[in-house]
Amino acid sequence: MKIAVVGGGPSGLYFAMLVRKRRPDWSVVVLEQNAPDATFGFGVVLADTGLNNLRAADHASVDALTARMTFTDRQVITVNQTAIVVDRPAKGGAIRRIDLLQALQDAAIAAGVEVRSGVRVDSVAALDGLGMGDADLIVGADGVNSIVRGGNEQAFGTRRSQLTNRFAWFGVGKAFTNPALVFRKHDGGYFVAHYYPYTSQLSTFVAECDEATWKRFDMEAMSLEQRKALFEEIFAPELEGFPLLSNNSLWRQFPVIRNDRWTAGRVVLIGDAQTSAHFSIGSGTRIAIEDSIALAHAVCEVEGSVAQKLDAFVTARRPEKDKLISASERSYNWYEEIGRWMEEYTPHEFVYRFMTRTGRVSDERLASSFPNLYAQLVAAGVAVTEV
Numbered sequence: 519m520k521i522a523v524v525g526g527g528p529s530g531l532y533f534a535m536l537v538r539k540r541r542p543d544w545s546v547v548v549l550e551q552n553a554p555d556a557t558f559g560f561g562v563v564l565a566d567t568g569l570n571n572l573r574a575a576d577h578a579s580v581d582a583l584t585a586r587m588t589f590t591d592r593q594v595i596t597v598n599q600t601a602i603v604v605d606r607p608a609k610g611g612a613i614r615r616i617d618l619l620q621a622l623q624d625a626a627i628a629a630g631v632e633v634r635s636g637v638r639v640d641s642v643a644a645l646d647g648l649g650m651g652d653a654d655l656i657v658g659a660d661g662v663n664s665i666v667r668g669g670n671e672q673a674f675g676t677r678r679s680q681l682t683n684r685f686a687w688f689g690v691g692k693a694f695t696n697p698a699l700v701f702r703k704h705d706g707g708y709f710v711a712h713y714y715p716y717t718s719q720l721s722t723f724v725a726e727c728d729e730a731t732w733k734r735f736d737m738e739a740m741s742l743e744q745r746k747a748l749f750e751e752i753f754a755p756e757l758e759g760f761p762l763l764s765n766n767s768l769w770r771q772f773p774v775i776r777n778d779r780w781t782a783g784r785v786v787l788i789g790d791a792q793t794s795a796h797f798s799i800g801s802g803t804r805i806a807i808e809d810s811i812a813l814a815h816a817v818c819e820v821e822g823s824v825a826q827k828l829d830a831f832v833t834a835r836r837p838e839k840d841k842l843i844s845a846s847e848r849s850y851n852w853y854e855e856i857g858r859w860m861e862e863y864t865p866h867e868f869v870y871r872f873m874t875r876t877g878r879v880s881d882e883r884l885a886s887s888f889p890n891l892y893a894q895l896v897a898a899g900v901a902v903t904e905v
Contacts (some may be wrong), residue, residue, distance in 0.1 A: 709752050742764070
């Protein structure tokens with residue numbers, strides 16, 4: 519089989535590596551528009567559940583990732599100056615995005631994948647000129663702004679919308695002790711900072727505000743530097759004099775991408791090209807790579823035609839993916855009303871609502887997984903179910 523993978527991010531590289539390890543006689547080519555050492559962003563979260571799933575699929579590549587990761591065992595949620603510690607049942611981790619990509623590039627190349635960097639694919643038809651027009655399978659792993667999907671959205675049944683909150687990704691030249699979420703009211707506006715360490719010296723810092731705050735502060739008229747300075751002022755207690763670091767740190771509204779169909783002929787979508795997962799659930803990379811694992815299994819293990827293999831992928835993967843995306847939707851809808859919740863709830867009520875916002879954490883699970891937090895909530899008089 520000859521496979522063309524458009525997009526050399528985590529999902530594309532992981533899929534290509536798994537296929538070559540299982541079918542070393544197949545041709546697998548990854549086409550990536552950026553240089554091998556180019557990356558945007560800072561640190562990427564890989565939680566323990568995701569790592570376990572990756573380890574089950576390929577132990578060696580996960581060992582290479584964890585060796586470069588920074589792990590923590592708690593999170594602090596601050597609401598209107600009240601800090602509440604959430605001890606995690608297992609250590610969570612983060613890795614520098616360029617380290618993640620390089621580890622997966624190395625693993626893919628070692629498995630025999632041909633990785634072509636600096637190659638932009640403007641359409642599926644353009645694969646002809648790259649010697650991949652006769653590929654038996656084309657995998658669109660090229661992100662939210664997918665070219666593979668964009669050229670045939672009617673076939674995929676693409677639906678798109680946009681959230682109202684504004685956000686931007688920054689870095690900080692210090693390693694925070696623990697990941698944290700800070701919800702802060704400032705001069706009538708509602709601001710959120712989500713930060714976490716990903717090396718011994720660096721952290722990711724996601725800045726966010728709701729649409730009403732964006733308009734109240736006339737942030738549309740501000741320059742990028744002025745917006746950055748505003749967040750440095752608001753979160754000065756946490757930053758302790760360290761400036762926010764920019765790297766393509768553009769302010770955006772999250773694009774919600776959904777596709778009624780994941781396949782169109784010999785073409786299949788995975789990761790954000792297929793379904794965008796909101797960053798507030800901290801599992802976007804994990805979800806994309808789990809798409810890769812399911813697709814690799816179907817392609818390599820299911821007998822029959824390419825169409826039959828892709829049908830098997832969708833049948834096996836869609837139920838679990840739909841659950842995860844449903845949790846993502848509940849999470850971002852909760853964030854869309856952040857100002858309301860900051861006004862209505864006490865800090866402990868707010869944290870309880872935050873922890874249970876996706877519908878995947880019941881009071882019973884909260885008590886068993888986060889016993890110290892549960893005890894704090896009960897002591898604070900939050901109306902949780904006694905377990």
